[in-house]
Amino acid sequence: MRVGFVGLGAMGRPMALHLLRGGHALAVWSRRPESAQPLVDAGAMRCPTPAALAQWAEVVFSIVTTGADVEQVVFGPQGLAEGFSPGAVFVDMSTIAPATARDIAARLAARGVDMLDAPVSGGEAGAIAGTLAIMAGGEAAVLERVRPLLACFGPRIVHVGGQGAGQVAKACNQMVMVGCIEAVAEALHLARAAGADPARVREALAGGSAGSRVLEVFGGRMVERDFRAGVEARLHHKDYDILMQDACRSGVPLPVSAQVWQQLNALMALGGGRQDSAALLRVLEAASGASSRES
């Protein structure tokens, strides 16, 4: 199968490499030409425009930053839409608003192009290791056609529903993850204030009913006071912007997530946007009048 890949950043580059290693003929395009070089060196074909890539490929993947980026790559000048033939499949793996994903899918459907929204969880480490979790929205038959390709990115591929449902699942993933990060931050902040050792409290909680991947990873960063990203808080802040606006439009009250969003806001205000979201602990310390040890 002739496969195209658009967006070769921290996530896209290792994912595209997995396709090459899987033996697939690969064409690539990236806004910054230098991003494509490692792929070209590994055997991929460099395309001059997204349109040229879409003309050649049967299946095109994209992973870029915002919904506007996806729209630009698809419907902008010399975009994918100019090159797609009817029967092509477009799989967007970016994290964007469900409504934007549905809108793009509808416009592509009018041209006979099938789309899946298939955002991922697992971060750069998961992209490199090929262990991403993939949440796919769209038609089941389309997913089955591209499943062998998606399997190059990670073993867990769940079909969560129709167009946009993958993005909904990703929003849920972020809500649960950051909600848990905040709960762990508040617990460890209380522990320290109340005279218990946060490292031992984290240890006591691990493996019990409060145990989680977040307690292990982000709780560990809090205990070590290592706030290097990891996952930059500004990206979680962006995800909450999307999901809270979406919830607001749909009339879905999310009282605790709204408060978590405000804590991410406060971390941005503290200049922590490029720190790890474990730095939500710093917001609590600032509110307690404790001077944070990190600037």
Place this chain on the structure above:
Amino acid sequence: MRVGFVGLGAMGRPMALHLLRGGHALAVWSRRPESAQPLVDAGAMRCPTPAALAQWAEVVFSIVTTGADVEQVVFGPQGLAEGFSPGAVFVDMSTIAPATARDIAARLAARGVDMLDAPVSGGEAGAIAGTLAIMAGGEAAVLERVRPLLACFGPRIVHVGGQGAGQVAKACNQMVMVGCIEAVAEALHLARAAGADPARVREALAGGSAGSRVLEVFGGRMVERDFRAGVEARLHHKDYDILMQDACRSGVPLPVSAQVWQQLNALMALGGGRQDSAALLRVLEAASGASSRES
């Protein structure tokens, strides 16, 4: 070692049985005499009063409901304090306020009695299986003396700090657990409202960075809409009363936990106090105008 056990409810009864099975000579006392019968049948000695039990035992465990219950059992008429000899050890495994635990410890220390606060996580199922997690506060040397006895209740025993630190860790455990339950409830509520299948969203999140024991257990109950306790929400509500008052006294702002507390309040108002805390989902549905399927 001569061991005493006070409080033979859903938690205490199986825990005391593990001591007997471990080959320890055991004396028991319970407010309701019938609660002691299974222990007596299994070989324990029934004491007429806590004072009589404390006179005989070298180490006394208790697990009752509230701080007032612990004070009554220790300092009430014919309480443990009347029977303790200097050098005795008292291990309270109830979930109570850290300040109350510290106060009782100080009053017992004046009589030469050592105390540990050692609340547990894992619930009735963990008590029966002997897999409780134990969070101990007090002197390390005292913990070492009773560690072989505590090991009868579960393999994970963490010394988190001085007097009251065990209760602080338990508060942290509850904050993280219920905070995660609420985050999962909001995510699955949003999923359904946005047209994604909550069961598949839960499946897509499991094992990834949002994965947790809460997502598995409580998320599963939400998907199945099985709100039978489990852990009764009124007990979590009680725990939040303790920890939020404690945080307030200590000047520790916990913005998200405060909101979670209000959601538990709302669940109580909906008549869900004896349902599982997974029923926090019902609060969101009620706020969305969706009629809850459960009364």
